[in-house]
Every structure is written in structure tokens, then in C-alpha cells.
Amino acid sequence: MGKKSPFWELLKNIKTRWVIIVLPLVFLSVFFFLVTLNNIFTQTYDIDRFTSAKETIRSPITIENQQDTERKTHETVQAVEDRFVISEEITEEQIAYVEETFDAITKLGEDKLHNRQSSDDENGDNPPIMLTTQERVEQLKQILSSEITDAVSDGTFYQLIESSPSDRSRGEELLNSSVNNVLEKGVRTENIQSSKNEAAQSIKYSTLDNNLKEALTDLSEFAIVENSFFDVEKTMDARKEAASSVEPVVIRAGEIIVREGQTITNEIYEDLTLVGLLNNNRNVYPVIGLALLIMLIVGVIGYEMHSLSTQKRLDKRKAASIVLISVIVISLMKIVSLYTTPVNQLFFVVPVATGSLLVKQLIHERLAIVLAALYAILGSIIFNGDIPNSLNVEAGVYFFFSQIAGIIFLANVKDRLSIVRAGIGMATINIITVLIFVFLSFEKYTWIDLFIQSGFGIAAAFLSAVLTIGLLPFFETGLGILSDIKLLSLSNPNQPLLRKILTEAPGTYHHSIMVANLSETACEAIGANGLLARVGAYYHDIGKTVRPHFFIENQLSIKNPHDVIEPRQSADIIISHPYDGAAMLKKHKLPKEIIEIAEQHHGTTLLKYFYFKEKETNDKVKEIQYRYPGPKPQSKEAAIVCICDSVEAAVRSLKEPTEEKIEEIVSSIVNDRLMDGQLDESPLTIEEVKKIHSAVCQTLKGIFHSRIQYPMKEAK
Structure with a gap:
């Protein structure tokens, strides 16, 4: 079969992007719209004059009652005495x-x-x-x-x-x-x-x-006699001044028009008609405005998803996570808003930071920050008290700072307790935000109100931490998404597979530790996931435990078995170890990213030693028979492990590793990988490859630095 045409590849990419990006965005658009619709589009009522109101009705908008304003103006003008x-x-x-x-x-x-x-x-x-x-x-x-x-x-x-x-x-x-x-x-x-x-x-x-x-x-x-005469000009000026001083009669958004059980008088009926609560022909403009806002919000999410997709950091699992996290966060807001009144500000208790903590752990910090801002905007709509033309700015500001605090304080993740520690930081920021609202407000708050609202902020922070800890395993196991906490647990030396390497292939274990150190340093130099590269390096040679003595690092005081078998047989054994390792990792249900690093860390490189050894006796031998089947590294982390794996093995073979030799051998291996096309399918740039080269050299020089030669005691 020949290679597929670029047209078919383009169609495949479009189909993949439709599934991964467009479908989630369509779902989120519909979900956001339905959740916020009643906040901008209030119901109408079938009410007759002189009946009793079945519920308390508030004005959904701020509007001037022109008829009352004109009447008030007329009364004021008439009250002006003639001049x-x-x-x-x-x-x-x-x-x-x-x-x-x-x-x-x-x-x-x-x-x-x-x-x-x-x-x-x-x-x-x-x-x-x-x-x-x-x-x-x-x-x-x-x-x-x-x-x-x-x-x-x-x-x-x-x-x-x-x-x-x-x-x-x-x-x-x-x-x-x-x-x-x-x-x-x-x-x-x-x-x-x-x-x-x-x-x-x-x-x-x-x-x-x-x-x-x-x-x-x-x-x-x-x-x-009569000496005082009517002044038309002064009288008109006085009346105009009085008319201009009349304040318009305004029905404010959220103002109670009629209370439950109150009789609908003509005046109340006119007010209800004025604000559109008796109009069966609904105003579609608020719906159009909401639709445009949702389009902007979803457009920003789509841009971020596209950016992650370009960096090969987005797949179906992460797209599904974005949708699920958004649904969870917005649903929590909506549920709490149903019990919120103008008296109690329950938005303080919403564990909105759950979404930001999950996104940062599971996907990317930048996306977490962007979603924090978007969730805050949606929250300001959801908690607007069903007043169409208003936003609850306090709720929006509170949600934003609470989420940003979670993102900032969730740093240096070492275990799940890091989330709890982030919760303490969030609680502090929540209390500060509550105090800001109190001090900026003209209303007088009692100490009890202050403690209650601060308590809500503390509760929201710890609820966010608890929900994050509780939901993480679902995303990690149910959707197979890799988080830093999961990586840290996999890096524990007591993990069964790591203990297997240590006990059955100690030389490979030491080699893996060295590759892990180099890989993490190189990833940090270019902003890649150093923790993923480290853990991936720990497991990348797990396949060598199938036949550990066929690999030179494990041949301690034994004869090399490759000396007595054919080059082709030796090549098959060596070439099989990435795929044996991938099979073992799949069997133990390790994350996909770790499996891919193990499978891709040799790419399609040539097993040169056995190829040239075979070529000495067989001129017709083909390179393809001595190349790893691949695939080539697909991610930055896999590409870095590929480079560091070869570099560590090569430098370890040097009898006297000097700085010049280290520079030379690292340059040789990096250039060989580039010329052989092993890095073509990874997102690494030439600039990043240069940074990787520099970071690896600096680390190796630190490991193999020259030591003081202590004088040996002469024998007498």
C-alpha cells in the first residue's frame, strides 16, 4: 500500500478536530445557554386587574415610567407661583x-x-x-x-x-x-x-x-394703587427650572412591583405592563445578547483547545475533561443560585475553584487561568438575581480571585495533600475578597454578617479541595488522564514494576535513573513536562526485564550471550524490548503517556552494531531489518527521553569522560537523531533542540566532573 494522499490526511485531521474540538464546543454552547437563559429572560404573567398576586414579582429591568414622570412634572409646574x-x-x-x-x-x-x-x-x-x-x-x-x-x-x-x-x-x-x-x-x-x-x-x-x-x-x-404686575418671562423661567429639577420616576431592576397576596391595582397593573411582565410577545434582544456572549466565551475556549491541539497536548480524553469540568462548575453555581436571595449572598460558598484545580492538574495551567476568567463571567450572570440587564460584579470578582488563588497555591505538587495546602491559601484569599466587599460597601455590616460570609469563603475553599481530591481519581482512571499526583505515585520506588527492574535488571535500573535526571533537566529547559519525562524514563526500559542478561548494563561477571548467537537473532532480542515493555505497561494499566514513551524511545533508529556485524558476512542485508519498527517520538517528552537514553549509554561507556568528549558525543548523538529524522514527528523546534543539547551537557559535566586524585599509600 502506498502512502495516503495529502487530501486524505487533511480530511482525517479535519474529522479528528471536529470530534475533539468542535463537538465539545457545541455541547458547551448549548449547556451554557440553557443554564443562563432564565437569568436574562424572565417569565411573563397572566394577571387581571383587582386580583391578588400569587407570588412576589420584581422588575426584571430598569425603566422610566414616563406617564408618572409627566404627571409629577405637571404637578410641580402647577405648584410654581406666578412671578x-x-x-x-x-x-x-x-x-x-x-x-x-x-x-x-x-x-x-x-x-x-x-x-x-x-x-x-x-x-x-x-x-x-x-x-x-x-x-x-x-x-x-x-x-x-x-x-x-x-x-x-x-x-x-x-x-x-x-x-x-x-x-x-x-x-x-x-x-x-x-x-x-x-x-x-x-x-x-x-x-x-x-x-x-x-x-x-x-x-x-x-x-x-x-x-x-x-x-x-x-x-x-x-x-x-396697583404697582405689582404679572411677569410672563420670569414665570416661564421658574416653571422651566422646576420642570427640569423633577427626578424621573424610575422602576429599578429587582424592585418589588407587587408582593404576594397584594391586590393588583390599576397603578400596579400599569407598572407590570411597562416592564414587560404582561407582554406575551417576549423581547428577543436579551436572547441575542446572551447568544453573542456565549459565542465569545466558547470561542476563547475553542482557541485554547486549538492551541493545545497544535502542541499535541489535546486528545479526546482531555476534551471530555474540559466539558465535564465545565458542566460540574456551572451546575454547582446554578444549584446554589436557586437558594440565593438578595438577603443571603450564598455565592460565597460555591466551590468554584474545583474546576481550576482539576484543569491545572489534568490539562494545562494556562487553560486553567482562561477558564477561571470565563467561569467568573458566567457566575456573574447566574447570580444576577434574574435581572436581565445586570451582572453580579461581586460574584464575578470573588469567583475569579478564588480560582486564581487555587492555581497559584497549587504549586510544587508532591502528593494529594498539596491540594489541601492550596485550599488554605484559597481560604485566605476568599476572606480578603469578602473584606474588600465589606469595606467598599456603603451598607453597614454586623460582626455576625462578617463572620458568616468569611465562613462561607473558608467553606468554599475546602469544599474545592475536597471535591478536587475526590474527582481526580475519576478523571485519572475513568478517562485515563495523567496528573502530576498520579505521576508522583508512579515514581515511588515501591511500585511493583520499578521493584521488578531493580531486582531483575539493576544495571537497567541505574541507567533509567540517570536518563530520568537528564530528561527532567532537558524538559525544564524548554518548558516541557519534566515530571512526565522523569517517570517515563523510569519505565522506558521495563522490557529489558524479559531478557535482562542480553543487555550489557546487566552483564556483571558473565559472558556476553551475543557473542555466541547470530547478529539477526541478537537484533531481534534488542529490538523487541520497547514493545515488550509497552505490553507490560499496558497489562499493568499504566497511563498512555508512559506507554508511548516506552514504545517510542528508540523510534526507528538503526541497530548499527549488529547491522554492520551482519554486513561483514552478508552484503545483501537491508537496514530495515535492523531498525526499530517505531513509531518515532510523538511528544517533546518522548523525544527528549530518546536523546537522553542514547547519550547516557554513550557517555557511560567513556573510560575518561572529559568536558570536550561529553560535548562531542552529545552533539554527535543529537545530530544523528536529527539527520535520521527521528525527531521529525515531535513538536520540538531547532531552538529547543539547542537548549536540550546545552542542558544535557551541563548535567553530564556535573555528574562526571573531575575529582581530586588522593595519593595511594606505598606498601612497605
């Missing part, structure tokens, strides 16, 4: 009329006295001619303004003239004061009579003569 302007000219003019009257009467009295004196001088013996009061009134009317004489009666003038100068002076002062006070307040058409009465009352209770009081009252009625 009037007081004419200072009229005020001054009327006061001037009063003053003119009194000045004229005073002047008339002075003229009378003057005339009398003149008559005495000219006719000293004759008596003076006296004018009657009526004549004096007529004289006064001739010198006063027509506005005064037309409005004021002769009787008033008569009484003023007849009063004594001192009383008249006091009356003038009283009248001016009363009239001025009234006019300064403003006299309008509707209050002109009350203003005149006010002035009259001031005069009435004075100590003046009654006749003078009557005259002053009559004169005040003349002086007090």
Missing part, C-alpha cells in the same frame, strides 16, 4: 403725591401767616383779614396736582388743614411709613383692598385725633 414685578416708578410717584399734599398744606399755612404780618405792618391800626377753612381748601386744590384733587375729597383736605402742625407732622410720618410698607410688598389687583385695609389698620391704632385718622385713611386709599 410679579413691582414698579418702582409707581411706588415713588404715589409717595410723592402724599408728600406733595402735606408740603402744600404746610406751605399754605406759612403764606397765611406771612400775609397777616404784612397787613399788620401796613395798617397797624386795623385787624388782619382771616381766610375761612373752605377758602384755604380751595386755595389748596388750586396748587395740588389734579391726580390728588380728583381722588381726594374736600373733607379730607379740610380735616388735614384744621389739624395742628404737630399732629399733621406725626400723621404724615405715619402715612408715609404705612403706604411705603404696603407698596414695597407689591400691590396686585386681587389684593389691593387687603393692602388698603392693612394701611388703614396701622392708622387706626395710632394715638392721633380721630378726625385726622379719618383723613389719613382716606389719603392712604388714594396713595395705595
Whole structure:
């Protein structure tokens, strides 16, 4: 059979990617959408006016009640009083009329006295001619303004003239004061009579003569006239200002519109209609918004899965893990949200960090961080109190920091207790986050509330740790996913297969330990999984235990059996050990990654010693007969073990390993693997190969450093 065409390979890759990436994303999209749908799309009610509400109904949105706002504005505008302007000219003019009257009467009295004196001088013996009061009134009317004489009666003038100068002076002062006070307040058409009465009352209770009081009252009625007029411009400005100061009547999201058992009045019915709770034609825009948000979230997850797939770190098992972990975390949020009310903030108790801990252990730390942010966004929707246009920012922030804390504190994993220790760190961060909310809030919290919410944070952290410990075996065994904790347990020297190597092939065991040290160092230099490479190196030569004495490291004080058998037979025995080892690992149900390292650590390399030995007697021998069947290393870790396996064996064979010889032999083996195409199917880059070369050389130089030669004691 020839090689498949690139077109068929492309179709195979597309099919594989569809199964591994697209199908999980479609499932997650549907799941996220269904879980969060009721948080943005509330139910409608079939309610009639004047019936009793069967449940408490809250507003799903924030909306202005324009009808109430207009009514409130109209009432406010109507309450604004009309604005009037007081004419200072009229005020001054009327006061001037009063003053003119009194000045004229005073002047008339002075003229009378003057005339009398003149008559005495000219006719000293004759008596003076006296004018009657009526004549004096007529004289006064001739010198006063027509506005005064037309409005004021002769009787008033008569009484003023007849009063004594001192009383008249006091009356003038009283009248001016009363009239001025009234006019300064403003006299309008509707209050002109009350203003005149006010002035009259001031005069009435004075100590003046009654006749003078009557005259002053009559004169005040003349002086007090309309001097305050309606100002259209100022009134309109005042009404506009009042209208602009009216706060809109707003129904807030989450506000209770009607309580259970309360009668549905017309006003309540209108509010229910306004917020759309009685509208059978649902608004589809929130659904579109949610769909777009889910698309963004799933798109980010898809990008991360594609990135892992490109690095050959994603398979069906890990894709299934992403789906299962997402379902577990979001389901926990949804369940807790069903019992959450505006009074109790139960989101503090959600063990949301379970997802991040599991993803970091089972898949990759970067993906754990990304999912932590996405779970926090979904949590802010789920705990929004079924208010469509809102997010619970507190819940989102709390979920994010809780998960990030779990990722950070779960470092240097040595056993399952590391997860418990991470739980302590998460509990601390949860309490700090709770305190942040308390201190930033305007509400006053009691100590009891603070302890309860902090207790929720501690409970969430330890629930996350317990759930992670409990779920890890399911993912490790049920889905066959390899975690750091599983690797650590496999690295225990008391593992049956490792004890088998130690007891049956001690030289191979020592060789495996050395390869493990080199491999871990090389992986750490390029950011690969050093723990996986170390454990894989421990088991990579387990197949040699089938025939341990056919491998030189186990031939202690015995004759090499290859010296007495044919090269082809020797090659078959040597070539079979990776596949014997893979079969043994499968039988003991070790993880797939360990089995692949054992199976791939020789790739399709040529068994040169036996090939050239056969070629000495058989020129027609083919290389393929002396090559390992493969496959070639598929992962970075398998490729590194492949290199370190050959390097360790070659350097160990050196009698005097110097730095130059170590550099030379490592370069030779690395170049040979590259030229032979053994690294073609691994994701290693040339730059990474250079880093591996440098790290391996540095480690070997440290192992085989020169030692002080102690002098031997001479025999006597």
C-alpha cells in the first residue's frame, strides 16, 4: 500500500478536530445557554386587574415610567407661583403725591401767616383779614396736582388743614411709613383692598385725633394703587427650572412591583405592563445578547483547545475533561443560585475553584487561568438575581480571585495533600475578597454578617479541595488522564514494576535513573513536562526485564550471550524490548503517556552494531531489518527521553569522560537523531533542540566532573 494522499490526511485531521474540538464546543454552547437563559429572560404573567398576586414579582429591568414622570412634572409646574414685578416708578410717584399734599398744606399755612404780618405792618391800626377753612381748601386744590384733587375729597383736605402742625407732622410720618410698607410688598389687583385695609389698620391704632385718622385713611386709599404686575418671562423661567429639577420616576431592576397576596391595582397593573411582565410577545434582544456572549466565551475556549491541539497536548480524553469540568462548575453555581436571595449572598460558598484545580492538574495551567476568567463571567450572570440587564460584579470578582488563588497555591505538587495546602491559601484569599466587599460597601455590616460570609469563603475553599481530591481519581482512571499526583505515585520506588527492574535488571535500573535526571533537566529547559519525562524514563526500559542478561548494563561477571548467537537473532532480542515493555505497561494499566514513551524511545533508529556485524558476512542485508519498527517520538517528552537514553549509554561507556568528549558525543548523538529524522514527528523546534543539547551537557559535566586524585599509600 502506498502512502495516503495529502487530501486524505487533511480530511482525517479535519474529522479528528471536529470530534475533539468542535463537538465539545457545541455541547458547551448549548449547556451554557440553557443554564443562563432564565437569568436574562424572565417569565411573563397572566394577571387581571383587582386580583391578588400569587407570588412576589420584581422588575426584571430598569425603566422610566414616563406617564408618572409627566404627571409629577405637571404637578410641580402647577405648584410654581406666578412671578410679579413691582414698579418702582409707581411706588415713588404715589409717595410723592402724599408728600406733595402735606408740603402744600404746610406751605399754605406759612403764606397765611406771612400775609397777616404784612397787613399788620401796613395798617397797624386795623385787624388782619382771616381766610375761612373752605377758602384755604380751595386755595389748596388750586396748587395740588389734579391726580390728588380728583381722588381726594374736600373733607379730607379740610380735616388735614384744621389739624395742628404737630399732629399733621406725626400723621404724615405715619402715612408715609404705612403706604411705603404696603407698596414695597407689591400691590396686585386681587389684593389691593387687603393692602388698603392693612394701611388703614396701622392708622387706626395710632394715638392721633380721630378726625385726622379719618383723613389719613382716606389719603392712604388714594396713595395705595396697583404697582405689582404679572411677569410672563420670569414665570416661564421658574416653571422651566422646576420642570427640569423633577427626578424621573424610575422602576429599578429587582424592585418589588407587587408582593404576594397584594391586590393588583390599576397603578400596579400599569407598572407590570411597562416592564414587560404582561407582554406575551417576549423581547428577543436579551436572547441575542446572551447568544453573542456565549459565542465569545466558547470561542476563547475553542482557541485554547486549538492551541493545545497544535502542541499535541489535546486528545479526546482531555476534551471530555474540559466539558465535564465545565458542566460540574456551572451546575454547582446554578444549584446554589436557586437558594440565593438578595438577603443571603450564598455565592460565597460555591466551590468554584474545583474546576481550576482539576484543569491545572489534568490539562494545562494556562487553560486553567482562561477558564477561571470565563467561569467568573458566567457566575456573574447566574447570580444576577434574574435581572436581565445586570451582572453580579461581586460574584464575578470573588469567583475569579478564588480560582486564581487555587492555581497559584497549587504549586510544587508532591502528593494529594498539596491540594489541601492550596485550599488554605484559597481560604485566605476568599476572606480578603469578602473584606474588600465589606469595606467598599456603603451598607453597614454586623460582626455576625462578617463572620458568616468569611465562613462561607473558608467553606468554599475546602469544599474545592475536597471535591478536587475526590474527582481526580475519576478523571485519572475513568478517562485515563495523567496528573502530576498520579505521576508522583508512579515514581515511588515501591511500585511493583520499578521493584521488578531493580531486582531483575539493576544495571537497567541505574541507567533509567540517570536518563530520568537528564530528561527532567532537558524538559525544564524548554518548558516541557519534566515530571512526565522523569517517570517515563523510569519505565522506558521495563522490557529489558524479559531478557535482562542480553543487555550489557546487566552483564556483571558473565559472558556476553551475543557473542555466541547470530547478529539477526541478537537484533531481534534488542529490538523487541520497547514493545515488550509497552505490553507490560499496558497489562499493568499504566497511563498512555508512559506507554508511548516506552514504545517510542528508540523510534526507528538503526541497530548499527549488529547491522554492520551482519554486513561483514552478508552484503545483501537491508537496514530495515535492523531498525526499530517505531513509531518515532510523538511528544517533546518522548523525544527528549530518546536523546537522553542514547547519550547516557554513550557517555557511560567513556573510560575518561572529559568536558570536550561529553560535548562531542552529545552533539554527535543529537545530530544523528536529527539527520535520521527521528525527531521529525515531535513538536520540538531547532531552538529547543539547542537548549536540550546545552542542558544535557551541563548535567553530564556535573555528574562526571573531575575529582581530586588522593595519593595511594606505598606498601612497605
